[in-house]
Amino acid sequence: MTALTALPGAAAMNRDGVVPPLPWRRMTWVTWRQHRVALSGVAAFLGLVAVYVWLTGLQLHHAYDAALACRPASSLTCGESSSNFKGIGQILANGFLLQAVPALIGAFIGAPLLSRELETGTFRFAWTQGFGRWRWTLAKLVMLALAVSVAAGAISMLFSWYYQPYFAAANQALNLAQSPSLTPGLFDLRGITFAAWTLAAFAIGGLAGMVIRRVVPSIVATLAVYAGLAAGTGGLLRQHYLAPVVTRSLNIPGTAWVLSAQWFDRHGRPVNQFLLGQVLQHGDPQLAGKGGVPKSFSTWQYLLHHGYTQLTTYQPASRFWPFQWIEGGWLLALSVALIAATVLLVRRRAI
Amino acid sequence: MNIVETRVLGKRYGSTWALRECSLEIPAGHVAALVGPNGAGKTTLLNLVVGLSAPSAGGLAVLGGHAPGSPAALDEVAFVAQDTPLYKNLSVSDMLHVTRSLNRRFDQGYAEARLDELGIPAKRRSGKLSGGQQAQLALTLALARRPSLLVMDEPMAMLDPIARHDFMASVLTAAADDGVSVLLSSHVLAELERVADYLILLSQGRVQVAGEVDALLAGHRLLTGPSAQADSYSERPVVHVRRAQAQAHLLVRASADDPIPPGWESHPVGMEELALAYLREPRASALPGSVGRDAEPVTVAR
Numbered sequence: 243m244t245a246l247t248a249l250p251g252a253a254a255m256n257r258d259g260v261v262p263p264l265p266w267r268r269m270t271w272v273t274w275r276q277h278r279v280a281l282s283g284v285a286a287f288l289g290l291v292a293v294y295v296w297l298t299g300l301q302l303h304h305a306y307d308a309a310l311a312c313r314p315a316s317s318l319t320c321g322e323s324s325s326n327f328k329g330i331g332q333i334l335a336n337g338f339l340l341q342a343v344p345a346l347i348g349a350f351i352g353a354p355l356l357s358r359e360l361e362t363g364t365f366r367f368a369w370t371q372g373f374g375r376w377r378w379t380l381a382k383l384v385m386l387a388l389a390v391s392v393a394a395g396a397i398s399m400l401f402s403w404y405y406q407p408y409f410a411a412a413n414q415a416l417n418l419a420q421s422p423s424l425t426p427g428l429f430d431l432r433g434i435t436f437a438a439w440t441l442a443a444f445a446i447g448g449l450a451g452m453v454i455r456r457v458v459p460s461i462v463a464t465l466a467v468y469a470g471l472a473a474g475t476g477g478l479l480r481q482h483y484l485a486p487v488v489t490r491s492l493n494i495p496g497t498a499w500v501l502s503a504q505w506f507d508r509h510g511r512p513v514n515q516f517l518l519g520q521v522l523q524h525g526d527p528q529l530a531g532k533g534g535v536p537k538s539f540s541t542w543q544y545l546l547h548h549g550y551t552q553l554t555t556y557q558p559a560s561r562f563w564p565f566q567w568i569e570g571g572w573l574l575a576l577s578v579a580l581i582a583a584t585v586l587l588v589r590r591r592a593i
Numbered sequence: 594m595n596i597v598e599t600r601v602l603g604k605r606y607g608s609t610w611a612l613r614e615c616s617l618e619i620p621a622g623h624v625a626a627l628v629g630p631n632g633a634g635k636t637t638l639l640n641l642v643v644g645l646s647a648p649s650a651g652g653l654a655v656l657g658g659h660a661p662g663s664p665a666a667l668d669e670v671a672f673v674a675q676d677t678p679l680y681k682n683l684s685v686s687d688m689l690h691v692t693r694s695l696n697r698r699f700d701q702g703y704a705e706a707r708l709d710e711l712g713i714p715a716k717r718r719s720g721k722l723s724g725g726q727q728a729q730l731a732l733t734l735a736l737a738r739r740p741s742l743l744v745m746d747e748p749m750a751m752l753d754p755i756a757r758h759d760f761m762a763s764v765l766t767a768a769a770d771d772g773v774s775v776l777l778s779s780h781v782l783a784e785l786e787r788v789a790d791y792l793i794l795l796s797q798g799r800v801q802v803a804g805e806v807d808a809l810l811a812g813h814r815l816l817t818g819p820s821a822q823a824d825s826y827s828e829r830p831v832v833h834v835r836r837a838q839a840q841a842h843l844l845v846r847a848s849a850d851d852p853i854p855p856g857w858e859s860h861p862v863g864m865e866e867l868a869l870a871y872l873r874e875p876r877a878s879a880l881p882g883s884v885g886r887d888a889e890p891v892t893v894a895r
Contacts, residue, residue: 260664261664261665261697263664264695264697268694268695269694271694272691272695275683275690275691276680362678362681363675363676365678366672366674366675369645370645370670370672371667371695371696371738372664372667372668372695372698372738373667373695374662590647
């Protein structure tokens with residue numbers, strides 16, 4: 243046997259004695275080959291969702307056009323066609339079903355990415371190849387993150403089209419329900435946030451897989467963390483993106499996302515619904531609706547006349563895009579941070 | 594050049610030291626066997642050598658000063674991990690493609706010819722191969738990278754005797770033909786006897802024996818004589834005493850030329866015998882003088 247006098251690979255080193263890293267494109271085929279089954283699964287799943295949403299959407303838009311075109315608006319036929327419109331796609335109407343899509347992508351693409359390697363021991367193969375462990379991890383995370391974000395972005399354009407009738411300005415005149423465009427459940431299916439949530443779910447899955455190191459527990463953790471984050475954002479965080487509008491006016495636009503409405507007496511003390519009901523009972527029993535809630539405009543006029551004021555806080559519909567950018571922005575920042583944390587954990591060699 | 598150089602290297606998991614105060618210099622051009630009972634720290638040491646884990650104490654370098662896991666080291670060190678992990682759902686040719694993509698060098702022709710010779714079909718999923726074929730595939734992937742150092746962790750644990758023989762023949766051919774230095778671990782001493790020419794004995798996280806097999810064997814003799822006189826023997830250092838009724842067997846540090854007390858016989862020792870004797874005497878050690886004393890930290894290339 244001949245003794246080695248120098249590294250045979252020394253020729254690959256540049257003048258500084260540093261080995262130039264292998265080009266990133268080497269990872270494209272590897273990533274595709276290893277994840278093509280999962281990616282195809284996601285594509286098939288999204289395809290089915292898209293076909294369903296598209297077919298339902300065609301019906302919905304058709305019924306909406308029919309309701310719009312109906313004259314005279316107060317006729318029985320028009321009433322029928324507007325209720326026909328309202329009856330279509332009720333399972334999609336509140337948007338909660340479609341909220342599961344990012345969670346599933348995070349759980350089934352993100353979580354197994356590292357946990358499967360760690361669970362089956364193949365990381366010992368992958369991380370000792372010339373490409374290097376942290377670059378291998380970064381390449382995979384970035385490529386798959388891009389793939390799922392683009393797919394999510396594409397399907398959210400379909401969702402935007404689908405929900406258009408709910409937000410159309412013509413609805414009020416037609417006496418159709420007009421949803422506020424910031425409504426929780428529908429807000430993050432449209433614009434850029436759906437892609438951003440999908441990216442975040444994927445990044446959560448990636449980190450969960452590295453930390454937990456087992457496939458099934460990391461999938462469960464991803465679903466739980468994602469659900470908590472999405473619920474917390476919709477229920478608590480989103481309303482604070484911009485300071486809400488506070489008004490004494492009772493003329494709140496139907497497109498507004500009303501956060502709270504509170505009556506005050508002439509001394510500025512808050513009045514709860516029960517007291518309000520008593521006031522109305524005392525003044526005119528006819529005015530009090532069910533549970534003591536004012537039920538008509540004349541009730542409001544009665545209360546205003548007697549020195550009561552209502553303060554309403556709401557987010558106007560015009561803030562849809564600012565809110566989209568704010569939510570998309572912090573989700574992107576969060577995803578980048580999670581991916582960076584995952585890569586750092588891999589690099590730290592804590593095996 | 595040393596393929597592996599460690600200085601007071603230690604690795605701790607939680608509060609347990611899996612490896613401690615390990616100082617080694619393994620010269621290039623050997624088939625080095627890392628031997629020890631289960632839990633001795635063999636896998637820990639190999640994981641450190643290939644850069645899968647980072648040391649808790651001390652330092653190490655591979656191939657003459659490269660940090661394990663550094664780009665230069667990754668290019669030159671190929672690793673066949675325990676249980677030879679492969680992507681089970683990938684075909685043999687896809688495994689070749691993956692390995693080719695992830696490395697600067699990959700000898701596709703060599704890999705294909707070798708697999709063909711072994712009768713491993715390229716289209717078959719690697720998970721469907723027999724244990725022996727999987728081990729051979731993992732070895733082929735490692736050798737096709739044309740490494741300077743091949744590290745293998747219990748590569749034969751899952752193999753039957755014939756597959757073991759074929760596997761070791763492949764390793765020896767690579768070592769002889771291509772000048773690849775080999776470091777492999779095993780807890781089966783017998784299978785290393787014909788293969789290894791450098792021995793590292795690891796016990797309870799410490800290095801007990803390190804050196805070239807020929808030198809180690811030449812420096813030890815097995816003395817057989819009456820049990821009653823066993824304790825009075827003091828001419829040469831005694832490693833281990835084994836008594837059987839009237840006779841005692843002493844493993845001593847001595848050469849064939851050393852004088853033998855009257856009534857005693859001197860025999861050469863085998864590698865397995867030597868290793869077993871040291872394993873039974875955890876406090877005894879046989880280490881090259883240059884290692885472990887006044888050790889300076891290994892300078893590691895960044």
